[in-house]
Amino acid sequence: MQNRRTERNAFFPIFWKMDSHYPLVDFHKDFSLPKADTIHFQTEGICNIKIDGKAIDDLTGTFIVPAGNHRINVKIYNQATPPTVFMSGRYVKTDASWLATFEDKEWIDETGKSSDVSATNYQPAGYWNFNSTNQIPSHFVLPVIVQRPVSVVKKDNSILLDFGKETFGYVKLHGIAGRGRLQLVYGESKEEALDTEHAETFDWITISSSKKIDTTPQLSKAFRYVNIKNTDGLQLDSVSMLYEYADLKDKGSFACNDEELNKIYDVSKYTLHLSTREFFIDGIKRDRWIWSGDATQSYLMNYYLMNDNETVKRTMYALRGKDPVTSHINTIMDYTFYWFLSFYDYYMFTGDKTFLVNNYDRMKTLMDYVVARRNKDGLLEGMTGDWVFVDWAKGLSKKGALSFEQLLFARGLETMTICADLSDHKDDAVQYSKMATDLKGKLFEYYWSEKQKALVHSRIDGKQSDNITRYANMFAIFFNYFNEIQKSEVKKSVLLNDTIPSITTPYMHFYELEALCALGSQDHVLKEMKDYWGGMLKLGATSFWEEYDPSKKGAEHYEMYGRKFGKSLCHAWGASPIYLLGRYYLGVSPTSPGFETYEIKPALGGLKWMDGVVPTPNGEVRVYCNTSNIKISASEGVGKLIFKSANNPKCKEGKIIAKGGNQYELEIKKDQPYSINYKAVVSE
Amino acid sequence: MQNRRTERNAFFPIFWKMDSHYPLVDFHKDFSLPKADTIHFQTEGICNIKIDGKAIDDLTGTFIVPAGNHRINVKIYNQATPPTVFMSGRYVKTDASWLATFEDKEWIDETGKSSDVSATNYQPAGYWNFNSTNQIPSHFVLPVIVQRPVSVVKKDNSILLDFGKETFGYVKLHGIAGRGRLQLVYGESKEEALDTEHAETFDWITISSSKKIDTTPQLSKAFRYVNIKNTDGLQLDSVSMLYEYADLKDKGSFACNDEELNKIYDVSKYTLHLSTREFFIDGIKRDRWIWSGDATQSYLMNYYLMNDNETVKRTMYALRGKDPVTSHINTIMDYTFYWFLSFYDYYMFTGDKTFLVNNYDRMKTLMDYVVARRNKDGLLEGMTGDWVFVDWAKGLSKKGALSFEQLLFARGLETMTICADLSDHKDDAVQYSKMATDLKGKLFEYYWSEKQKALVHSRIDGKQSDNITRYANMFAIFFNYFNEIQKSEVKKSVLLNDTIPSITTPYMHFYELEALCALGSQDHVLKEMKDYWGGMLKLGATSFWEEYDPSKKGAEHYEMYGRKFGKSLCHAWGASPIYLLGRYYLGVSPTSPGFETYEIKPALGGLKWMDGVVPTPNGEVRVYCNTSNIKISASEGVGKLIFKSANNPKCKEGKIIAKGGNQYELEIKKDQPYSINYKAVVSE
Known part of the structure; x- marks a missing residue:
């Protein structure tokens, strides 16, 4: 999988260690x-x-x-x-x-x-x-099905095919004969397919046959358009493509009264399916690699859509590789931490303790590597050979010890505490817990600016910088590292503050919107989703992109890494609405491993109604919600419906408990449908 | 190489970790x-x-x-x-x-x-x-040449072939036709080839061809005899074998007036060549594996015969594998230490510092593994999963902390000191030196018995045992750990003491005789060589064995590991006369890396004359010696001839320096033949 990337027909392998079996x-x-x-x-x-x-x-x-x-x-x-x-x-x-x-x-x-x-x-x-x-x-190979182009335009010595939307697989030439050397130039956009000099991927196919034959290139490619060049002098009956897919069924769903949001959800699903293959990969056109930051988001989306444990486990094994550790995962410091964090998510969503216990030794040696790289203050800063990534953002400083990295490090240590405890390494658990507490203390001591009401971006030569970015601040919200006062301060001073550099990747939008949802701003986030993902749809996106900057125009959108078509137009991290809608609108999430207990906090966020399913390890939770009625049914676990009502809510199937104010709770037993009549509170 | 062993036609792989590239x-x-x-x-x-x-x-x-x-x-x-x-x-x-x-x-x-x-x-x-x-x-495959059997005996439904001596390669059936299933039963002895029920190796060959064809089994085998069974109903023109060999030329040589010793030297050479393949392996019939203890002796023999650096390096790389270290080399504690020790030998004999520097990191992680396994007294004793080998010897105790293992550990630490220093890890060098000194102190404190004038075998539950074995005592002599008084005490109390269990493997005979040579007992060792290796020759050996116990009779000699033909009759460690004769009779050894300086201490040990060549990295040292004349010529380095003479020795080509008593020295310059007239001192 890591060795199927090509860039302008040159093999383009990964630059980190690959271990063999x-x-x-x-x-x-x-x-x-x-x-x-x-x-x-x-x-x-x-x-x-x-x-x-x-x-x-x-x-x-x-x-x-x-x-x-x-x-x-x-x-x-x-x-x-x-x-x-x-x-x-x-x-x-x-x-x-x-x-x-x-x-x-x-x-x-x-x-x-x-x-x-x-x-x-x-x-x-x-x-x-x-x-x-x-x-x-x-x-083992993934299955394929035949797809046909929606338009075929022949002109001088070439044929331009449009498959109607982003797709992935193998172009198949049917009934080709003669002698010649075809070039298949692929494009996620029409512009790319037509720009032979700059298209990111192409194939050469040499034909030398008097009889009509069928042929496909060896490697799969991502494209919507294919420009077949040098067709003169060759016979060619037709062209199709073999769409390659992982064959994972959707177990989750979401629908609502807003058709644009439904479209966003559908295109997110398609985006996630395209980039869920043998492993969760970043995007289908360019890297096709397994990246920890990207994969961690795919896992979370997966739990709300296909809920396939095997792909998660395969991806996590592949990311880690074998001992000894010789670099951060994917060489990226932050990506090491996401790997730790994903164990906790995996455990909560699946209840599979075995995977975690079996990986404990590998987690420990990776954490040993990290711990050994702390500076004299016990903080992590980029050493030569470490890629401090955070996000693709122009001019983002990587100098000194970043608050974002310390925050992830602290969360990684907390995860290690849990995993050490679960795998009966009690001494380790005590040690990691102490380290986590210590580091969280430093996080606030070194980075919290009482003046700016925010965590600053970095600490350089032992001094707090003035620079404020969104990253650490938004993570500290859903990690619950801030107290309630800090949360509301940060919401104003950072999240809703236009002078703080805005985020242009769906990657960090995932966490930004998660933070806002965690603060109860579903209304605001709904508008953001419609603006941002809706914005891509308005530009004709059939899958969601690696990066989207609304201020760009036309084919400028396709540019990245200094290359005209460098951007990936189908990137897993573009599919986050799947997660946001499932977790923060339908509001379903596990509160103990494997949904033994879970909560449902429906939030319409301005919608009139929504209806959806969240998969659980061996079943599902169904949620319907409008402004006056909530319907819940679940096939496993014990749920707690948490909702607000402006009136006294009613439910025949269970006893609603008033928690004071307009807050109510109802216990959800399995295999029992519940219908609650209530009156939605107009959100602040 | 590690996956070509079969035992009664079943694939028999190694039981330690195999890493891939x-x-x-x-x-x-x-x-x-x-x-x-x-x-x-x-x-x-x-x-x-x-x-x-x-x-x-x-x-x-x-x-x-x-x-x-x-x-x-x-x-x-x-x-x-x-x-x-x-x-x-x-x-x-x-x-x-x-x-x-x-x-x-x-x-x-x-x-x-x-x-x-x-x-x-x-x-x-x-x-x-x-x-x-x-x-x-x-x-890559090794070259082969055709060899023909010296006798072919056909009887009821079978053919017995004798190739005249131990050999290795692929049996080739020429002009075979018909339908049937042949069994090729291999034997290092005739008894083995004829004993279908107990022979260690065999092949099945299914023939189904009306036309005459030639065929060979897929895997090479070791044998002198081949018993081809089920030949009835098949046509078979003839049988040959493809002798597979490493094609390394001999650069060293030894000849003397004693024809039995010359024969021992020749059979030793053949034994070493047979077990020098892609790597230095233990023996050709059974394991065909790379074992550190065996290989370390092969390296030393190699320096005096083929002097091929590449096979040494390949073998040392293969033994070590990749990090992390999960067991001792070959799972054997002692074998870990031989690996360290062989770096020093390699450096002295080749002068190739690069190999040592490139391996320093791997040496260090292996030593970290060892150091972490010390008991509370800082000693190594076998933990579960550690094989404490020492030697194949009936009833040899492996209980507690053995003096032999501590001694090798100390020598390993000394080697690490040298290697750390050479590879510019000065702090490590200081640390290893300190650890070595400390451990050597403990060796004498815990194991030296003033009463028994020897190092005892073990320390059990913090107490010195009474048990005396030869192992630690003989190594401490040529490691120069004993003072001169201890050396002569130990020679009497252990080496020449028949009440101490005798050694029955050529493996430990190597070191026992080395110790005696280091003490100047070449006369005694010559007799031992003629007894022990000559003993095998008298039994018809065409290559030297894994073990030889003169008290056994007939086919009892072939038995080992509870199996009738379990013993290997061509085992690299059987070839040690190559090393002993080159190093302690011709007396040539490097005194600085790569023979920049070296010494020649000829010792006739009772021979009338000897004549030989010792290879150096880019040349050779030639030595002729009889009781009245020594001739030396060398093509590189600066040598020091050290000899005793009962008269005043003469040399036209250089100035002999009298060192007092009957001791003399002469500096040997390259490309200058020297002839010294002297009078041999009859040894004590």
């Missing part, structure tokens, strides 16, 4: 068999199968394990692709309960007796839905 | 070109070539670099086999001066400007003699 892996499981079992198996790699420590010499086909208690070991060597094994007997089957290790330490003494192996570190074997010998893990 | 590597070099250069290139893997940071989009064939100063980067992705590149222009060529990294950290900012990359850790690119586009590194 362990080429030699031992898998084992202990079985208690009521009867002898005949086992069909298949491996990827040379293998050794042992029953109770004794190797089988004939590996052609099947083997038999007698009744009783037996340990089956399969040791596989495969350097090219990861060692895999599939077994299907009546009782013996490969599944998630097998254990794996890259060093079994099974030596023998001079008499041939096996060593004690108890020091070996066994991990649960990786697995997925490969359920027959025909499904070879290393041959 | 980095699948994504960037290679670069800065060039100053007098003229434009056209460069032909080939890579293994998808590649990106940049000239001064700009990617080339057409990689079909050649590219041109203009005159002037340019940086060429080649970034290659290849998961199956290591990324490699070959370039040959007039000026631009790939060689050892290129640098490589697995993370170039070349990100760009929002304007497209490249990041500072100075924190990237560049290492010299690996290279070898692949000098054309036809030589693909991942396709």
